[in-house]
Amino acid sequence: MNPISIVGAGPGATDLLTIRALDRIKNAEVLVWTDSLISPEIASLTSKTCEKFPTSSLTLEQIVSLLIKNASQGKKVVRLHDGDPCLYGAISEQICKLAEQGLEVEVIPGISAYQATAAQLKKELTIPDIVQTIVLSRAGGRTGIPEKEELEKLARIQASLCLYLSARHVEDVQSTLLKYYPEETAVAIGHRVTWKDEWLKIVPLKEMVSTTRKQGFFRTTLYIISPALNAYGQRSKLYYDGHKHLFRKQ
Ligand SMILES: C[S@@+](CC[C@H](N)C(=O)[O-])C[C@H]1O[C@@H](n2cnc3c(N)ncnc32)[C@H](O)[C@@H]1O
Numbered sequence: 001m002n003p004i005s006i007v008g009a010g011p012g013a014t015d016l017l018t019i020r021a022l023d024r025i026k027n028a029e030v031l032v033w034t035d036s037l038i039s040p041e042i043a044s045l046t047s048k049t050c051e052k053f054p055t056s057s058l059t060l061e062q063i064v065s066l067l068i069k070n071a072s073q074g075k076k077v078v079r080l081h082d083g084d085p086c087l088y089g090a091i092s093e094q095i096c097k098l099a100e101q102g103l104e105v106e107v108i109p110g111i112s113a114y115q116a117t118a119a120q121l122k123k124e125l126t127i128p129d130i131v132q133t134i135v136l137s138r139a140g141g142r143t144g145i146p147e148k149e150e151l152e153k154l155a156r157i158q159a160s161l162c163l164y165l166s167a168r169h170v171e172d173v174q175s176t177l178l179k180y181y182p183e184e185t186a187v188a189i190g191h192r193v194t195w196k197d198e199w200l201k202i203v204p205l206k207e208m209v210s211t212t213r214k215q216g217f218f219r220t221t222l223y224i225i226s227p228a229l230n231a232y233g234q235r236s237k238l239y240y241d242g243h244k245h246l247f248r249k250q
Contacts (some may be wrong), residue, residue, distance in 0.1 A: 008110020037082035160226035186229035198248035
């Protein structure tokens with residue numbers, strides 16, 4: 001039996017798929033896809049005969065039973081997730097249920113929204129002497145996050161903070177962040193980054209809420225809060241002439 005392919009669709013642009021992801025999508029006989037977050041162009045890369053199931057209105061049990069039914073019939077089944085499946089993809093619960101039925105999976109990575117956003121902005125998120133840590137997280141909201149990871153705690157370190165799934169709670173996010181980051185700190189707001197209708201802008205932290213609400217963003221929106229977005233001209237030690245290392249000796 002073919003393993004079920006859990007495939008990362010990347011942020012939206014079809015040419016940001018990996019070659020392996022494109023291969024699995026093109027050869028899929030059944031595509032179970034996260035239609036609420038994946039651009040339709042990606043889902044249309046399948047063959048004409050591929051049977052497609054959007055998952056936005058399905059429960060975990062319904063999704064898993066679709067996967068099991070079709071994989072058990074020997075079909076090539078792709079479970080397509082937006083971005084990278086290992087980030088907020090809820091793949092762990094799917095893999096566990098499939099394993100209980102003796103079904104194998106492969107996981108194919110994708111470019112995550114934070115990577116696509118930084119690239120579109122032509123920005124590095126780790127600038128020497130300014131910020132060397134990236135935090136990927138989300139606002140608590142209805143589903144909550146563990147207490148030890150509350151935004152309040154993450155904000156204290158002033159890292160490059162990438163917030164997924166947070167537009168609905170942007171008022172709480174901004175007021176928490178303002179306790180720790182200066183109000184002029186750059187915030188990138190990316191909506192449908194790399195889609196044909198992408199909207200992407202850097203605003204001061206104090207305008208995070210007003211900009212989000214003015215644009216009417218609730219879904220498919222990513223924030224990057226980072227002192228790195230405004231940095232200019234810092235030099236790394238790695239390429240500094242006085243810094244000798246294994247590959248560049250005296
Ligand atoms: C369920 S999470 C999945 C994240 C995904 N696995 C990834 O690695 O990007 C969905 C959230 O990812 C972010 N997201 C995904 N694609 C995006 C895009 N093209 N532009 C902006 N944000 C995106 C948004 O924060 C959205 O609410």
